[in-house]
Amino acid sequence: MTDTTALPPQAQMMQFLTAKWVSPTLGVLAELGVADALADGPRTADDLAKQVKAHPRSLYRLLRAAASVGVFAEDDGGRFALTPLADCLRSDVPGSMRGAVRLFNAEPMWAPYGRLMHSALTGEPAFDDLYGMDIYAYLAQNPAVEKVFLDTTVEFYASAAPAIAAAYDFGRFGTVMDLGGGVGYLLASILERSPSARGILFERPSVLAQAEPVVADRGLEARIELLEGDFFASVPATADAYVIKSCVHNFRDDQALALLRVIRRATRPDTPLLIVDAVVPPGNGPHYSKFDDVEMLAVAGGIDRTEQEWRELVTAGGFELRQIVECTPMAYLLEAWPVS
Incomplete structure (x- = not known):
């Protein structure tokens, strides 16, 4: 080229x-x-x-x-x-990316860019202005598009999971709960590297149904509990560490803060929250997160955050950001510990 x-x-x-x-x-x-x-x-x-x-x-x-x-x-x-x-x-x-290519070119994902000016002027998602609902309501009403969306999520989880599991010492925790963990690829990869640990996959019922064969295929039925729930409502206080991957950036600051405060109520002083997400680097160099942030602006209504923005958010949520670990060029692990 x-x-x-x-x-x-x-x-x-x-x-x-x-x-x-x-x-x-x-x-x-x-x-x-x-x-x-x-x-x-x-x-x-x-x-x-x-x-x-x-x-x-x-x-x-x-x-x-x-x-x-x-x-x-x-x-x-x-x-x-x-x-x-x-x-x-x-x-x-x-490593197939067919699902991602199909999703990125599905009409609901590119059509909002025709109204990107709306987002620039209002700060609101062009998607909502175009379709009269947010992306999550749209997916719930359009199963064919939702399937492509979930297939793409599975691709991304599956490809990044081993690197994330290898980048951090999850083995020191007895029970790891993956909040909104999709079909379980990340949690399975963590447990495979931490044979003494147990896992809880906390997800919506429709997603858990797809997780069952993944867990079974990895031979982890006895070590992974599938638990239904809504992490905006409540999170069970039954884990030694909480993981949440590629979720927080989907939400604007007030929504993300509300989510962190729900999780904070479930944590003990010795129970960390491990956020796996994008971190926008400083400077003018190219980076995936800088245009993914525009995608969040136009479609999902969320934000890809800089290190300082992450620090401010987790502090407001009742946590202290102690370290950031680069797992892949697109995924960083932010280790946040509860504070009084």
Whole structure:
């Protein structure tokens, strides 16, 4: 790909503007399952179109565009093949990002950007202005989109879980409760590294139903308790450490503060809260969290926070932030201990 810093400013700006063309192109190819159809070897667009039920010439044009940025590759015979980037679009490989590509290009996720000015002027999510409800109410009413959302969450949890479990000593706690822990990938990874620990997965009933096979597949049925609940209402005071991953950034400050105070009521002086989330770095350098924060602004209504903003939030919630551990470039563990 072109090194944009070597281009004139106008050319760099044009590359930024045309970046919007790439994501929906990949989204269509992911939705059609083209990468899966190429798993057995190169094929022409005409051949692929028959399998994925697409218009042949249109599919060729999408594939050619994707190949120009390294996703797929076309040979002299007009056949397209997988590349390492295209492998990310397969549904049957470790580290698959097909769900994420589909979610990022689902209409409810990109349409709010047409009203981003609303968020800039009001501080309110463009999503709510567009659909008349927040993202969570929308997902509850649209099961097909919710499934893609949950599948993407599972992908992110599964890929990051081992690194998070390895980055911190969870083994010193007898019982670890994962609040809003999805289908249990992170909690399972923690327990696999801490054989004497037990876990509690605290989630909504619909999510716990999907967690059961994950827990069973990892052979952890005897060590993980599945517990229904709403962490905005109450949290059981039955753990030696509480983990909450990729949740707090979904909420604006007043909501996040209310959540931390609910958790604080459940903690003892020797019971930490371990927040796994993004931390926005200082300076002008590029970082995932800086545009994820715009996503929070436009769609979810939440905030990706700097270290100072995290410190202020956890202090107001009744905790002291003692350390921040980088687990992955996108996930940091914030160790917060209760204070009187």
